[in-house]
Amino acid sequence: RKEVEQDPGPFNVPEGATVAFNCTYSNSASQSFFWYRQDCRKEPKLLMSVYSSGNEDGRFTAQLNRASQYISLLIRDSKLSDSATYLCVVNSPPGGYQKVTFGIGTKLQVIP
């Protein structure tokens, strides 16, 4: 089983729709979680951190479920500019340093 798993998609949604992605992780000792966004042929960029209490940034909401070991990203009122690949990142503490693991990414295509 992969340490971090994501559905690669693509998710094709109409403009204005709400879409949600999940990302599961296998290491219960994982400490911190993030969502990154990657545009085609570009580098990944931080979208938002994921806190235990959940957090919201405009149309984006991230949540963490430690019991079931997954994080989620909800995008409301999708825009064409939201089309990108969304990568989840899990940091695990295997000792004196943290191991960083990226999911393979979920591709989102917002359609006019």
Next chain:
Amino acid sequence: DARVTQTPRHKVTEMGQEVTMRCQPILGHNTVFWYRQTMMQGLELLAYFRNRAPLDDSGMPKDRFSAEMPDATLATLKIQPSEPRDSAVYFCASDQRHGGGTDTQYFGPGTRLTVL
């Protein structure tokens, strides 16, 4: 606007040749990462350094890959000899970490490597 820079941006080479990729982390960042991205495997961590010391290179094929930080402003990733299966985009990223905490990783634009 501080950025991670990488050179070259594109590299086409023949199998068996040596490839060297360079990265300049953001000034003041103490942690540098090297990743490889392919369609099939996604983003894989190859190695990372903190305060120029290698902390983890378990993701890197040891027989042909080597990573170094000759100084705080330069990280290098070398492949010798290169093989077609090394074709990928290689990203460098840096961040500023204190103790065991995490911070935002800033990625460079990547080096797109093609080995023929």
